[in-house]
Amino acid sequence: MGQNDRVIENNQPTPQEQLKFLKHIQQILQSGTFTSTYKFALLMSITRLAIEQGQDTGAALRLDYLDIAEKFIDLYWKQSLPFQFSQYEPFIIQQSTGRQAKVISEIQKAQQQFKTIAAARRDSVFWLKLRKSVASTVKQMPVVYLQNLNGQTVEFLYSLEESKQSLKLFPKVMYCLRQFSEIIEELCQKRWIDFVRLNKQNLIVLDGLPDLDEFMFAPSRNQLGQVADFLIDLQQCQCFYCGKSLKNSKYAVDHFIPWSLYPADTGHNFVLVDEKCNSQKSNYLASEHFLQQWLERNHLHDQAITREISQLGFLTDLQRSHRVADWAYKQAIENEYLVWLGGKDKKILTQGY
Ligand SMILES: [Zn+2]
Incomplete structure (x- = not known):
């Protein structure tokens, strides 16, 4: 700011x-x-x-x-x-x-x-x-x-x-x-x-x-299987956070902006992650490095995400998702939330991230 x-x-x-x-x-x-x-x-x-x-x-x-x-x-x-x-x-x-x-x-x-x-x-x-x-x-x-x-x-x-x-x-x-x-x-x-x-x-x-x-x-899990099918192609079968192959591991659809912070599903907010990252990220916001990666993914694949995930019936609007993210990271800075850096590491988010 x-x-x-x-x-x-x-x-x-x-x-x-x-x-x-x-x-x-x-x-x-x-x-x-x-x-x-x-x-x-x-x-x-x-x-x-x-x-x-x-x-x-x-x-x-x-x-x-x-x-x-x-x-x-x-x-x-x-x-x-x-x-x-x-x-x-x-x-x-x-x-x-x-x-x-x-x-x-x-x-x-x-x-x-x-x-x-x-x-x-x-x-x-x-x-x-x-x-x-x-x-x-x-x-x-x-x-x-x-x-x-x-x-x-x-x-x-x-x-x-x-x-x-x-x-x-x-x-x-x-x-x-x-x-x-x-x-x-x-x-x-x-x-x-x-x-x-x-x-x-x-x-x-x-x-x-x-x-x-x-x-x-609690979020409804009904349609997330189909979201996962789409994301596995988009992410070339790699975990969004650590990049490891999802081929032989269990995976989950993660809310990039955590549900606990913003309890509504929007299409661009979904990322596919392995079980380990899913449980380690838990209810935390991901660090600015991941934020950049998420913003880039959404810009790069906006058309495919909008087409495929809105077809599954989710509200899918890039602007809306990114405004929610702006809000969430601003809140995190002002209120000194811990953000997740990957693995077991977390830190307090500070201004100028
Ligand atoms: Zn991972």
């Missing part, structure tokens, strides 16, 4: 403003007036979009409702499938205290027609229709109620009046969402799980079950 960047960034919120923002988020999540899990999904969706579409400035950001809807479908798809919890019949989680939430019913209809979210996304006409319908629910329900703190509306994220065509985040909100994304994700997931667990309609089946967060929020 140079001197010039400092000048551009001068509309950033003050530490006091950032703290107040975080307190507001906490109040939203503690408010006991939820009747569905939409609010969690909305907060997570706008946070992820602030990373994908925004930058580290105090500027306002406009979000398309169709993009928010896409994130909603991503979040709810797996949770809308029947799941075999212990000795009970396959059970679908109730996401609302009353009738099943509308978005869930719509996703369930889609699931009767398409086996995977990837297949649904490939049918562009169907996919747009589903997004439009989810977008309209999002606009009418959680967008209206999200900023209700125990009965009182406090507009600190966006103004409803200005958000008819697209959701317009107030200045400084994008910055705070990007800054606190890991905290917001974790708080939302915890509260979401609590809501589902305590919902009377789920209580009998879910009471005491330990693996709920795995089912609700």
